[in-house]
Amino acid sequence: MKADRLPHRYQAFVPMTLPDRTWPDKTLTAAPRWLSTDLRDGNQALVNPMTPARKLAMFDLLVDMGYKEIEVGFPVASQDDHDFVRLLIEQDRIPEDVRISVLVQARDELIRRTAESLRGARSATIHVYNATAPLFRDVVFGISRQECVDLAVRGTESMLRHSERLLADCDLGYQYSPELFNETEPEFAVEVCEAVMDRWEPGPGREIVLNFPATVERSTPNVFADQIEWLDRTLSRPAWRCLSIHPHNDRGTGVAATELALLAGAKRVEGCLFGGGERAGNVCLVTLGLNMLTHGVDPGIDFSDIDRVRRTVEYCSELPVSPRHPYGGELVYTAFSGSHQDAIKKGFAALEAQAAEAGESVRDRDWRMPYLPIDPEDVGRSYEAVVRINSQSGKGGVAYVMSAWHGLDLPRDLQIEFARTVQAVADATGAEITPDRVGRLFEQEYLSTADATKPLAVRHVPVLTELFVDGAGPLSADGAVRSGELDSLCTTLAPWGVLVTGLEHTGPAGKSQDPGREAAVYARCTFPDGPAWGFGRGPDLHAAAFSAVRAAAARAGETSPEPTGVPVAGPAAAERG
Numbered sequence: 169m170k171a172d173r174l175p176h177r178y179q180a181f182v183p184m185t186l187p188d189r190t191w192p193d194k195t196l197t198a199a200p201r202w203l204s205t206d207l208r209d210g211n212q213a214l215v216n217p218m219t220p221a222r223k224l225a226m227f228d229l230l231v232d233m234g235y236k237e238i239e240v241g242f243p244v245a246s247q248d249d250h251d252f253v254r255l256l257i258e259q260d261r262i263p264e265d266v267r268i269s270v271l272v273q274a275r276d277e278l279i280r281r282t283a284e285s286l287r288g289a290r291s292a293t294i295h296v297y298n299a300t301a302p303l304f305r306d307v308v309f310g311i312s313r314q315e316c317v318d319l320a321v322r323g324t325e326s327m328l329r330h331s332e333r334l335l336a337d338c339d340l341g342y343q344y345s346p347e348l349f350n351e352t353e354p355e356f357a358v359e360v361c362e363a364v365m366d367r368w369e370p371g372p373g374r375e376i377v378l379n380f381p382a383t384v385e386r387s388t389p390n391v392f393a394d395q396i397e398w399l400d401r402t403l404s405r406p407a408w409r410c411l412s413i414h415p416h417n418d419r420g421t422g423v424a425a426t427e428l429a430l431l432a433g434a435k436r437v438e439g440c441l442f443g444g445g446e447r448a449g450n451v452c453l454v455t456l457g458l459n460m461l462t463h464g465v466d467p468g469i470d471f472s473d474i475d476r477v478r479r480t481v482e483y484c485s486e487l488p489v490s491p492r493h494p495y496g497g498e499l500v501y502t503a504f505s506g507s508h509q510d511a512i513k514k515g516f517a518a519l520e521a522q523a524a525e526a527g528e529s530v531r532d533r534d535w536r537m538p539y540l541p542i543d544p545e546d547v548g549r550s551y552e553a554v555v556r557i558n559s560q561s562g563k564g565g566v567a568y569v570m571s572a573w574h575g576l577d578l579p580r581d582l583q584i585e586f587a588r589t590v591q592a593v594a595d596a597t598g599a600e601i602t603p604d605r606v607g608r609l610f611e612q613e614y615l616s617t618a619d620a621t622k623p624l625a626v627r628h629v630p631v632l633t634e635l636f637v638d639g640a641g642p643l644s645a646d647g648a649v650r651s652g653e654l655d656s657l658c659t660t661l662a663p664w665g666v667l668v669t670g671l672e673h674t675g676p677a678g679k680s681q682d683p684g685r686e687a688a689v690y691a692r693c694t695f696p697d698g699p700a701w702g703f704g705r706g707p708d709l710h711a712a713a714f715s716a717v718r719a720a721a722a723r724a725g726e727t728s729p730e731p732t733g734v735p736v737a738g739p740a741a742a743e744r745g
């Protein structure tokens with residue numbers, strides 16, 4: 169059926185009216201309480217629920233990252249779920265500052281078995297839920313509003329009764345969720361929650377977590393925020409209840425909905441790493457946390473090894489994380505396209521220059537980088553993959569790869585020229601050109617393969633017009649030519665048959681030469697048929713310069729075993745002379 173004939177099957181979500189909403193003028197200044205439900209909502213949505221080993225890997229990761237509230241399962245769902253809770257308790261694997269929680273339906277027998285599964289726990293939260301939305305009251309449960317309230321209250325009473333008997337020594341918390349809250353009439357959601365609170369009697373030292381799930385995300389994020397602001401204004405006992413949210417991502421706006429709901433008064437967020445969970449997932453805790461960090465707000469969670477987080481999530485869920493997933497995807501710090509690469513390269517250069525001027529390390533400077541909202545090193549990524557080369561790339565990218573991977577800072581004109589070579593290969597292959605291949609292409613094109621000790625045999629005198637010493641070598645440490653060095657180079661090159669004219673140093677300023685490093689030189693020579701670049705390496709500047717001239721001559725088609733009109737020259741000849 170054509171898409172334009174389908175809309176009549178769907179109804180717009182009817183938003184609540186809240187003209188005096190205040191959340192749009194607020195900003196996020198502090199992290200909420202986080203609860204990871206990877207081991208529950210995440211696990212229940214997997215093709216293959218996690219094995220005990222995978223559960224443990226996930227639990228250890230969450231603890232290491234700093235999550236203090238972890239929903240570890242639905243103990244009555246399966247033997248594995250039950251046994252995992254027992255393992256955590258019996259093997260004393262739960263750090264003292266971490267509170268585990270477990271989910272259960274509002275059914276007496278299930279709540280009894282759930283409480284039993286927690287025996288011996290130092291602290292824990294039992295989380296009871298029942299659906300409150302009209303569709304579920306009508307279709308799934310076949311109950312009236314009052315029966316729905318009664319179900320929640322009975323669940324709370326069961327929880328009190330069984331925990332008093334089975335968990336007397338446990339620092340026990342209680343959490344209640346009106347499932348499908350976002351689709352529930354707001355005043356009815358409040359009615360149910362008030363009835364639950366009347367039974368639990370929250371007060372000093374006796375918090376209740378009221379958790380409001382957008383079980384299936386239905387509305388735009390602003391509507392969810394209005395719902396939360398209204399709830400926070402309306403619910404009683406604000407000092408003893410924690411207003412928690414549990415957003416799903418069915419419309420792809422789970423993160424936005426969560427952020428606006430936090431502005432609107434939510435104090436706690438439930439989600440999964442990399443958005444695991446039912447259907448399109450729970451809200452992604454990685455995105456939320458790092459969104460905060462990039463606004464200068466400490467999420468209180470350690471994301472410094474994002475690849476460990478991703479690998480562990482992939483191992484535990486047996487599902488891949490998208491290479492485009494914010495902050496953790498394989499490709500999110502990589503630019504393939506030319507203008508992005510150019511901007512990033514300039515951004516790094518500016519950052520390094522500012523740091524050098526301030527006498528600071530780059531990592532002490534504010535992060536202001538084109539196209540990269542976060543410093544990859546802050547999440548444990550290196551800069552190497554920031555730029556990758558394919559047919560969309562430009563000279564900035566090629567120059568970046570040559571610098572970052574091969575330690576060679578090409579002069580601008582050479583960047584432009586070499587980028588064309590790389591582009592031609594990329595166009596011909598239609599594939600990525602790896603950094604190794606870029607390096608090999610450069611050497612094939614610009615490095616002389618001739619025996620460096622042999623004299624230079626050319627048809628015409630090479631006129632050396634540009635010399636670039638990689639890393640600002642001895643010709644210049646400050647951007648200005650040191651005449652003594654230039655004179656000495658001319659003296660060396662002249663007997664080799666190289667004419668040096670109008671030479672300008674083009675190396676970067678401000679770098680000092682590494683004395684242990686071999687010299688690397690880019691030379692541009694003019695011949696009767698036109699100019700050519702060459703690249704040379706050598707134990708010292710003179711040898712490298714000579715090698716670069718030789719390479720330029722070869723590229724210009726000037727080398728000849730029988731030179732005409734030019735003295736045979738080279739290191740060997742110089743030594744003889």
Ligand SMILES: CC(=O)SCCNC(=O)CCNC(=O)[C@H](O)C(C)(C)COP(=O)(O)OP(=O)(O)OC[C@H]1O[C@@H](n2cnc3c(N)ncnc32)[C@H](O)[C@@H]1OP(=O)(O)O
Nearest residue numbers: 209212242244245246273274275297298299308309347383
């Ligand atoms: C939005 C969410 O993520 S909610 C959490 C969902 N997670 C899971 O369901 C995973 C774990 N669940 C399970 O393993 C099973 O559902 C069990 C073990 C809890 C229950 O198993 P069973 O009783 O065999 O099956 P089932 O879940 O189909 O039971 C449904 C019955 O419980 C009722 N029910 C469902 N949810 C609730 C609830 N929250 N509170 C009270 N009763 C409920 C249904 O109305 C239905 O009643 P009926 O049989 O009288 O029609």
Ligand SMILES: CC(C)C(=O)C(=O)O
Nearest residue numbers: 297345347348381383
């Ligand atoms: C049980 C609740 C919190 C849930 O997972 C949901 O409604 O999505």
Ligand SMILES: [Mg+2]
Nearest residue numbers: 209381383446
């Ligand atoms: Mg859920």
